[in-house]
Amino acid sequence: MASPPGKKLVRSGSGLRMVAQSTALTSPFTLEEPRWIADKDCDHCMQCKVKFDFLKRKHHCRRCGHCLCESCCSLRLPLPRMSFVDPVRQCKPCSARSRFEEDFYGSQLASLQRGASLQVSGDVLDVPQTMTCKLSNNQRFLYLDGASHLEVEIVRIETVEMEMEAFEPGSDQQHLAGIMLKHGILGQPASHQLCLRVPPYSDERQRALTWLSAMQQAVLFTCEAQSAEDD
Numbered sequence: 001m002a003s004p005p006g007k008k009l010v011r012s013g014s015g016l017r018m019v020a021q022s023t024a025l026t027s028p029f030t031l032e033e034p035r036w037i038a039d040k041d042c043d044h045c046m047q048c049k050v051k052f053d054f055l056k057r058k059h060h061c062r063r064c065g066h067c068l069c070e071s072c073c074s075l076r077l078p079l080p081r082m083s084f085v086d087p088v089r090q091c092k093p094c095s096a097r098s099r100f101e102e103d104f105y106g107s108q109l110a111s112l113q114r115g116a117s118l119q120v121s122g123d124v125l126d127v128p129q130t131m132t133c134k135l136s137n138n139q140r141f142l143y144l145d146g147a148s149h150l151e152v153e154i155v156r157i158e159t160v161e162m163e164m165e166a167f168e169p170g171s172d173q174q175h176l177a178g179i180m181l182k183h184g185i186l187g188q189p190a191s192h193q194l195c196l197r198v199p200p201y202s203d204e205r206q207r208a209l210t211w212l213s214a215m216q217q218a219v220l221f222t223c224e225a226q227s228a229e230d231d
Contacts, residue, residue: 014062017083027139029221034065042067063094080105108214116211122194156184160219
């Protein structure tokens with residue numbers, strides 16, 4: 001199998017993975033492989049508590065590393081957040097999480113990289129601008145291009161807040177109108193804010209809404225990956 005530029009194939013005890021050639025190129029959404037619970041330290045399935053014996057063999061979930069029986073760890077699903085090339089064995093709770101992530105890797109990531117036209121304001125801009133916002137190919141930067149050019153490192157996004165507005169004055173029903181990003185800049189102690197909103201009367205409103213929703217999920221994935229590293 002040929003490796004894409006900047007990638008390499010590696011084989012671990014869990015399976016074949018396509019990873020970045022250096023940590024500087026690793027996607028901020030990536031989760032590290034867990035350390036497996038050693039067989040010698042596990043006499044019972046860590047979920048159903050059945051005792052292991054000659055017939056009840058031990059298996060390991062590739063996502064959490066727990067030691068489990070066949071009944072609790074029989075599913076094989078894609079796990080792109082750990083860069084596996086092929087579907088891998090996962091326990092039921094982890095497989096539910098992986099299925100939840102399928103939409104992001106199946107469509108939302110492509111939407112982020114295609115980009116969308118949004119109304120952008122913030123303390124780093126003199127005036128609001130309509131800018132094309134897109135995720136870089138290596139998934140590490142948010143590029144914003146208009147009269148100005150901005151680059152935001154995804155791992156430096158600290159918070160994301162949804163901005164909702166009523167469908168019409170007086171209505172209790174609301175829809176997504178934008179997101180507020182709080183982010184840091186390398187070498188600067190203070191945080192900055194960017195507000196990304198759907199431009200009024202946009203012909204590509206649905207594309208912009210899809211992009212905003214995907215960016216919120218991307219930030220949540222990044223925070224989850226950083227939290228896992230800290231643990």
